[in-house]
Amino acid sequence: MKQMDTEKLLMIPGPTMVPSRVLNTMALPIIGHRTSDFGDLTGDTVDMMKKVFQTENDTYIITGSGTAVMDMAISNTLDKGDKVINITNGNFGERFYKISSVYKADTIKYEPEWGDLADPKKLRELLEENEGIKAVTVVHNETSTGAKNPIEDLGNVVKDFDAIYIVDTISSLGGDYVNVDKFNIDICVTGSQKCIAAPPGLAAITVGEKAWDVVSKTETKSFYLDLNAYKKSWDAKKETPYTPSVSLTYAMNEALEMVLEEGLENRFKRHDLLARATRAGLEAMGLELFAKERARSVTVTSAKYPEGIDDKKFRGLLAEKYNIRVAGGQSHLAGKIFRVGHMGSAKEYQVLGTLAAIELAFKELGYNAEGGVAAAKKVLSN
Amino acid sequence: MKQMDTEKLLMIPGPTMVPSRVLNTMALPIIGHRTSDFGDLTGDTVDMMKKVFQTENDTYIITGSGTAVMDMAISNTLDKGDKVINITNGNFGERFYKISSVYKADTIKYEPEWGDLADPKKLRELLEENEGIKAVTVVHNETSTGAKNPIEDLGNVVKDFDAIYIVDTISSLGGDYVNVDKFNIDICVTGSQKCIAAPPGLAAITVGEKAWDVVSKTETKSFYLDLNAYKKSWDAKKETPYTPSVSLTYAMNEALEMVLEEGLENRFKRHDLLARATRAGLEAMGLELFAKERARSVTVTSAKYPEGIDDKKFRGLLAEKYNIRVAGGQSHLAGKIFRVGHMGSAKEYQVLGTLAAIELAFKELGYNAEGGVAAAKKVLSN
Secondary structure: OOOOOOOOEEOOOOOOOOOHHHHHHHHOOOOOOOOHHHHHHHHHHHHHHHHHHOOOOEEEEEEOOHHHHHHHHHHOOOOOOOEEEEEOOOHHHHHHHHHHHHOOOEEEEEOOOOOOOOOHHHHHHHHHHOOOEEEEEEEOEEOOOOEEOOHHHHHHHHOOOOOEEEEEOOOOEOOEOOOOOOOOOOEEEEEOOOOOOOOOOEEEEEEOHHHHHHHHHOOOOOOOOOHHHHHHHHHHHOOOOOOOOHHHHHHHHHHHHHHHHHOHHHHHHHHHHHHHHHHHHHHHOOOOEOOOHHHEOOOEEEEEOOOOOOHHHHHHHHHHOOOEEOEEOOHHHOOOEEEEEOOOOOOHHHHHHHHHHHHHHHHHOOOOOOOHHHHHHHHHHO | OOOOOOOOEEOOOOOOOOOHHHHHHHHOOOOOOOOHHHHHHHHHHHHHHHHHHOOOOEEEEEEOOHHHHHHHHHHOOOOOOOEEEEEOOOHHHHHHHHHHHHOOOEEEEEOOOOOOOOOHHHHHHHHHHOOOEEEEEEEOEEOOOOEEOOHHHHHHHHOOOOOEEEEEOOOOEOOEOOOOOOOOOOEEEEEOOOOOOOOOOEEEEEEOHHHHHHHHHOOOOOOOOOHHHHHHHHHHHOOOOOOOOHHHHHHHHHHHHHHHHHOHHHHHHHHHHHHHHHHHHHHHOOOOEOOOHHHEOOOEEEEEOOOOOOHHHHHHHHHHOOOEEOEEOOHHHOOOEEEEEOOOOOOHHHHHHHHHHHHHHHHHOOOOOOOHHHHHHHHHHO
């Protein structure tokens, strides 16, 4: 294989650093995917996945990216002309809207400001004004803005209506508090490569009773992503309908074990602590955070660039000189903000080292940014 | 991770044994998928993939199973009511038919006997009788039967018509002779886990000019599997539209290097030799091969069970006592045939050991089957 620089610290909002304990499982030989050994492994993986989702709902692991399960959630529930409310306060909220459009749903956009949260009252109004809404889609944690939506409160609204509640927890599950059953989430999707700290390439989806009722009445619009096929193979013999990624299943299993060993509560606390340290550090450097205070994510922090700082130069310096990757802005935020991921297996020293390197990089580009590390240390020492 | 028996020899028609040189690449740290390092790696992987496909056509690597790219080939080219000829002489030929049906194409089945091949003359008649056929689908190597179709000759027929030629080479590419450009294949799909000997979870698709012309006029029917999105991201910056499996890309790159180091010609010869040894061995045991002589696969061999041999007992003995997995029959062939895969990294000693263990297992079940190893040795020593 081509030589690559695999030694850089990933402080991007996914894929995240994967512990070597997880990576090493993938060096194990392949086993047949239609064997009881693999069925047991998948069963075990799904059981752990359900604990992390905090759900009793049917749960499937899919070979594909997070977008594959977002697609699955929409294509299995919305037919042409079906009404859907897409909450679009970020790039991934927009993605649900785009997917709904491909399947010709009758889309109603609820567009809170990017960086702010969706208001449950406003959602209730929309559901009351528009009769016959079949689904509401929302992204819990918007990596594009560093903001998050109040998915428990939104779920308390949707449950009063016939609509099903579809939530993307791709960049929050395992890092921020998600309780699928308590939050009344009918379909919840996630990815392997964010807070769970497994390699990219797998995704998961939960389907509750109310959602199954809709799925069973929806036209089959995709072959590879047909939920009924996954249900049928799983119910019959704990198998997937098509060949799954055996190696990634090893890794996912090990990563989920690590999540549960640490404990969900501890993991949420660690993410919250690192988020507060990052925010304090960047603010102490004089930067303005992009997300509104009431909406800030615990897995990714976004900040506006100081006047005159060039995005490419800044991130280039961080990557080439300091061996740290952070992310730029997406869509209309490109060049205007940068984003620091602190999710998955992220540790204090990584956040501190990143803040210190950001100070150095800014200084080199002519912006004086001291005090970030000191402020972060204060948060961590409390 | 749960303890599993990862020491069994996989003589199933995929996933196949993956060399540790390939597996070990997956223990490398994850890198960002929107970096030039990863772009270079993917570019390098695609270049090697094109050499194996023997094509100049656009080639994409997809995170998903072989079925994902079969779906992609159909959903991007056939709209409701479009006429397609599905050649269905096996389970995977049937799959193309099922996918075409999901997208409501007007399907015409050409059903040669299972275990036999499709006749180019018959295909020409069908294309002449039925005006306006938009696509022809065929599976090169049918793992379900152990037979293969003459895809070069069939391609020579399709090229005389407006129809595009869609070929599944999932279980042949890298093991049997495939030349996408010479065979006039407009869309060719394959998987990582068969003759290429990479882990399951990636698939690849080639798209030629005639096919792009059709794709551009076809309604977008899938979000995750929309070929236009892959083209757009690739053309703009050698990226995938959605997060790819970084670890599996490492493995695929290394596996393709090994394919090219051995050389395609040598690889085809090795597969052919092992196939002939396996066939000679099983026939010497008094078994009847399932596939017709003119149609036999070089990557998987199928044989009918002798009277009174129970499929589950036989394969159970091979797996538990002799640590070898072979496959049973699919669909209406379940219980009637078994299938031995000899593809990917398969070696002489594995084929010989498998034949010897099959003799022992048959003997234990009351069927006297000597002479298999001797016959295979004869083939190998020539």
